[in-house]
Amino acid sequence: MxxxxxxxxxxxxxxxxxxxxxxxxxxxxxxxxxxxxxxxxxxxxxxxxxxxxxxxxxxxxxxxxxxxxxxxxxxxNRISFEDAYAQQITTSTLLLSMNDVSFETACEARYALERACAPLSAQRRTPDHLATMRAEIFRQGQPGLTDEAFCASDVAFHRALVDGAENPVLSYQLAGAVEAMQPLMNMITFSARDRARIVELHSTIADAIESGNGGAAIDGLTDLEIETRTLATEVFAARASA
Amino acid sequence: MxxxxxxxxxxxxxxxxxxxxxxxxxxxxxxxxxxxxxxxxxxxxxxxxxxxxxxxxxxxxxxxxxxxxxxxxxxxNRISFEDAYAQQITTSTLLLSMNDVSFETACEARYALERACAPLSAQRRTPDHLATMRAEIFRQGQPGLTDEAFCASDVAFHRALVDGAENPVLSYQLAGAVEAMQPLMNMITFSARDRARIVELHSTIADAIESGNGGAAIDGLTDLEIETRTLATEVFAARASA
DNA sequence: CACTTTTTATTTGTCTGACATTTAAAAGTC
DNA sequence: GACTTTTAAATGTCAGACAAATAAAAAGTG
Structure with a gap:
């Protein structure tokens, strides 16, 4: 040295x-x-x-x-996955907020990566993962939930989906992609109708995961991506015209 | 504060x-x-x-x-994607080497993530990305190449594939998964026959990317994953018995 | 006046030396 | 032997100083 x-x-x-x-x-x-x-x-x-x-x-x-x-x-120090998660999340979050990464780009990356986990999660998820997903879906259906709490629950749902793959390396890599989207998602206001639609799609995905049908989970995620991007486009367009 | x-x-x-x-x-x-x-x-x-x-x-x-x-x-400081790449790579590398992550686990994560990029790359890759992939395939066919140089070229090939998706967030997330595998790959000795097989699969993937066939690219990556894992299993088994 | 050079003030980079605090091990005591 | 006290080693913190870089201001020059 x-x-x-x-x-x-x-x-x-x-x-x-x-x-x-x-x-x-x-x-x-x-x-x-x-x-x-x-x-x-x-x-x-x-x-x-x-x-x-x-x-x-x-x-x-x-x-x-x-x-x-x-x-x-x-x-x-032995770098733990938890340490790495935290670093990954702050770096990803700042990277997105400081470099004017478009909602589209971040969203595309996130759902592409999640689809990569879906088949593995459908195979390996424990009852615990599934229970978390169901619980978060239930929470998302509660009336009076703030938009922020709704987003946080959304993140928790997707984290459970990813963790279901039982591959710590995947979980680590995905942590950044999923969590860094939260500030972007928080800019959106979710109407009751939007929420109902999202809850429906989440249920479809959870069903697919439960029945071990990876393909269906991928399709559900694709539908959710389309829904999310459409919603974001509308919100941003409305805000621009106002 | x-x-x-x-x-x-x-x-x-x-x-x-x-x-x-x-x-x-x-x-x-x-x-x-x-x-x-x-x-x-x-x-x-x-x-x-x-x-x-x-x-x-x-x-x-x-x-x-x-x-x-x-x-x-x-x-x-505005965190640049390059800064983030570097951090991501060192963290991922140390995470893998310090936590006894199995070759299988890392490999599975890497190829799952790469498959997520393949369809986008097939759609959007520039001639430049394709040229890099072809050049690295050519290099991999050269006789006398050290195992380390072969692995480095392998990483370059896959980086080009990922970058072809033209999504900086994806490239950033994948950087860790792809590069962190290199030390693990370096533990393997590639026979001439192994290399020929890998070059063949790389060519198949490049062809699929060139023709815009995302599905074929995914299949090629799956074959490559199987090949790599089989190879690793053999090498580690041989080493364990010796 | 325009341009160049010099000076100056500010800020980070580094050093020296000191003391405070924490902690485990050694020494002492019953 | 079990418990308490002492001690030494290490990090944490502080104060004050000087070096080096740098940009802006001042001075000089044609």
Whole structure:
């Protein structure tokens, strides 16, 4: 692990990169303790605050965790799926909101990915997943539900559908696509008629998942995508003319 | 933006979270300048090094960028798809390598997601995407290619396929799934016969994409998935018995 | 006046040294 | 032996300072 003091880049960024590479290469393995901050400062020939800035960069990416006290220090962290979910969701959300990604583009991606999960979910979903889907459908039918709560329930329904595939890698990848849509969906007002239609489609999908019919689930998702995009187009058109 | 000095969490983590929330909420918008480090230190009633640690945390997530000099400072960064790609890839790679995700699971997720892109790619791919796919197929047929180079080319081929869907959100989500597989693929040795078979399947897929036949592309990907999993099973079985 | 050069002020980057706090292990005590 | 106290090591935080970069203002120059 070497750094170049003459480089234009920040020393703390270089040190962070050096340690990060060591983790990726497997030179540092999970739960291994890094040298203390003072030792790292000596090794890299920099001051302790600089080392600390580097370590904070790594901590922000969940690459290390720190512990105080004797026998404390910085340890290589095993990135959990939950950590990864959270990062994935915030990155996706900001990516969409900051880059003027159209509703159409985000929606297309989301439903394309969900259809990829549908057949697996139809095969493998547990009673639990199905129960969650049914419960959320029920919630969506309740009168007086705010639009935000309706959207949150929609996300929960789709998360259960995705998780039903019982493939953590798929769940992780989909988390961003599904959750990042929520702010976009929140811009829509759902009339009672819209909600009834969505609940109906959700039921169709849940039925397909329950009976193990992946093809039907895909068709249901396609119908839901069309419905959602039509609805969004109408809402945005109405808002533009107003 | 408030922090709690009595909380168990690090002050720098709290400050980072406060600023991050402000960005997510839209209180801080893209390219907006944050107060200087000294001003932030005053506002949060902490020292400048603590503020700096917080800012480095945010910089590590590409949420801000910093500039030195007069009229410099920290600015809210527009997260680019490229930034997001890079983060997504390292997170996915580490997630897989640190959590003993089986080849099967990763492979299943990857091909499920790719199949989601295939119909769109068949519709929209530019001549450029197709040319990249053909070029990589050609490269894969060259004798003397190392296994690593073969895998890298494989990734490039699939990236072109995914990018052909012309949906940046899809490309971003898929980047992790495709690239994170590379280290796993690198564990496999590809015989000449294996390579010929893969090149053949790649050609079938490229043909389907060229002719706009999404269904055929999906079938080709399914065949490729089966081929890859069979190959991996054989290799791992042989290695286990040796 | 227009242009170039110099100065200056601001801001981040880095260093030194210190103290506070947490924590586990060692030492002491009953 | 079980419990308490001490101690040492590590991170967390602070204060103050200087270096380096940079843009704007000021000064100089034709």
């Amino acid at each position: 070497k750094i170049d003091p003459n480089s234009s880049a920040d020393l703390s960024a270089q040190i962070a990169k050096a340690i990060k590479d060591a983790i990726i290469n497997g030179d540092l393995i999970v739960d291994q303790r890094l040298p203390s901050e003072s030792e790292l400062a000596d090794q890299f020939q920099v001051s302790r605050p600089t080392v600390r800035e580097a370590l904070k960069r790594l901590a922000a990416q969940s690459l290390i965790r720190t512990q105080r006290g004797a026998s404390g220090g910085a340890f290589v | 408030k922090i709690d000095p009595n909380s168990s969490a690090d002050l720098s983590a709290q400050i980072a979270k406060a600023i991050k929330d402000a960005i997510i909420n839209g209180d801080l918008i893209v390219d907006q300048r944050l107060p200087s480090e000294s001003e932030l230190a005053d506002q949060f009633q902490v020292s400048r090094p603590t503020v700096r640690e917080a800012l480095k945390r945010l910089a590590a997530q590409s949420l801000i960028r910093t500039q030195r000099g007069a009229s410099g400072g920290a600015f809210v």
